[in-house]
Amino acid sequence: MVMQTAPTLEAIRYKKGSLEILDQLLLPFATVFEQVKGVEDGHRVIKTMKVRGAPAIAIVAALSLAVELHSTALVGKLSTAPSIQEFVHSKLEYLKTSRPTAVNLFEAAGRLDGLVARAATVANATAQSVASAYIDAAEAMLQKDIEDNHNIGRFGTEYVLKHKPQTQAEVQVLTHCNTGSLATAGWGTALGIIRDLHASGNLAHAYCTETRPYNQGSRLTAYELVYENIPATLICDDMASALLARKPITAIIVGADRVAANGDTANKIGTYQLAITAQYHNVLFIVAAPSTSIDLLTASGKDIPIEERAAVEVVQIRGPSVQENASTTVQIAAPGIGVWNPAFDVTPASLISAIVTEKGVCVKKPGSDVFDLKDFLS
Numbered sequence: 001m002v003m004q005t006a007p008t009l010e011a012i013r014y015k016k017g018s019l020e021i022l023d024q025l026l027l028p029f030a031t032v033f034e035q036v037k038g039v040e041d042g043h044r045v046i047k048t049m050k051v052r053g054a055p056a057i058a059i060v061a062a063l064s065l066a067v068e069l070h071s072t073a074l075v076g077k078l079s080t081a082p083s084i085q086e087f088v089h090s091k092l093e094y095l096k097t098s099r100p101t102a103v104n105l106f107e108a109a110g111r112l113d114g115l116v117a118r119a120a121t122v123a124n125a126t127a128q129s130v131a132s133a134y135i136d137a138a139e140a141m142l143q144k145d146i147e148d149n150h151n152i153g154r155f156g157t158e159y160v161l162k163h164k165p166q167t168q169a170e171v172q173v174l175t176h177c178n179t180g181s182l183a184t185a186g187w188g189t190a191l192g193i194i195r196d197l198h199a200s201g202n203l204a205h206a207y208c209t210e211t212r213p214y215n216q217g218s219r220l221t222a223y224e225l226v227y228e229n230i231p232a233t234l235i236c237d238d239m240a241s242a243l244l245a246r247k248p249i250t251a252i253i254v255g256a257d258r259v260a261a262n263g264d265t266a267n268k269i270g271t272y273q274l275a276i277t278a279q280y281h282n283v284l285f286i287v288a289a290p291s292t293s294i295d296l297l298t299a300s301g302k303d304i305p306i307e308e309r310a311a312v313e314v315v316q317i318r319g320p321s322v323q324e325n326a327s328t329t330v331q332i333a334a335p336g337i338g339v340w341n342p343a344f345d346v347t348p349a350s351l352i353s354a355i356v357t358e359k360g361v362c363v364k365k366p367g368s369d370v371f372d373l374k375d376f377l378s
């Protein structure tokens with residue numbers, strides 16, 4: 001473990017052969033980076049949510065295998081192109097079992113698997129050439145994600161400014177969960193739009209929800225907003241409708257873990273009720289995600305697998321520990337109570353105003369209740 005004293009919003013640190021992730025279980029109480037030495041570590045830090053957020057999960061999974069492949073000992077052991085290909089395939093299959101809902105992990109695994117299969121069949125392919133092809137592609141994901149996020153920010157800002165009510169001189173937004181630098185390679189998706197609105201002088205105020213049970217809002221998004229000096233206020237999840245009734249909120253902007261072909265969107269639990277209240281209050285409801293979050297093979301939201309997590313996340317709450325660089329949990333529910341803890345819900349396309357990606361903004365065709373994402377991506 002590498003201890004850090006200065007706060008940082010860099011959640012993934014990579015250089016060839018070395019990967020470190022910021023342990024998000026300890027934020028905002030301590031900034032501690034943990035080494036990810038290979039696929040076993042990668043799977044564990046994703047499953048335990050030391051790293052989380054759909055794009056970050058995919059990147060850390062891919063880089064954990066890059067680190068393992070970089071080990072010359074391994075390429076020495078697996079001396080042929082087909083043996084490396086089989087090794088990569090089995091490791092990617094294993095990484096896919098870490099968390100089920102965010103499709104970015106499955107998209108990255110499928111793409112890298114195909115790339116390695118092709119690299120293994122070219123003339124004169126060697127173990128080293130196949131390993132290098134994988135490593136180069138995994139490394140490219142870091143830069144591509146940051147570029148995509150900046151484009152999402154730009155397109156999202158344009159959309160909000162074009163569609164905000166004439167009566168609102170200033171933009172005020174509400175966001176849910178954490179979709180910022182901590183959930184991506186950097187900048188963020190929904191939080192990237194909020195950053196862009198702020199950087200371009202168009203944001204009057206941002207509100208973020210606590211996001212129970214895991215508190216990505218109060219622990220992570222609030223931390224990022226404070227760090228960036230963005231004028232912001234934290235609310236409890238059950239205050240959202242009151243906020244929309246009392247304040248001139250321009251838009252609710254959220255991320256996505258998986259967007260079905262018709263636009264139904266799986267995102268952090270609580271997103272669905274925010275979309276309902278947005279429609280009731282005639283507030284824009286915007287989903288922001290890279291195109292890798294769009295799953296054209298899943299027709300609608302009813303086919304999206306929803307992760308259910310452990311009861312401890314609901315009956316306990318995380319706080320600072322007396323011990324430096326640590327956090328602890330406190331029981332907040334009556335012992336013995338039953339718990340249901342779905343990590344995500346599905347917001348129907350009909351409640352979503354626009355889906356903002358790095359390729360542009362997808363809206364519904366006039367008279368339609370759903371999006372045509374196949375057409376949008378073609």
Ligand SMILES: CSC[C@H]1O[C@H](OP(=O)(O)O)[C@H](O)[C@@H]1O
Pocket residue numbers: 052053054055176177178179180183184189190216254255256257267268269343
């Ligand atoms: C840009 S990240 C998308 C997504 O990831 C979060 O889930 P989790 O913290 O459980 O990994 C949340 O649903 C965000 O909107």
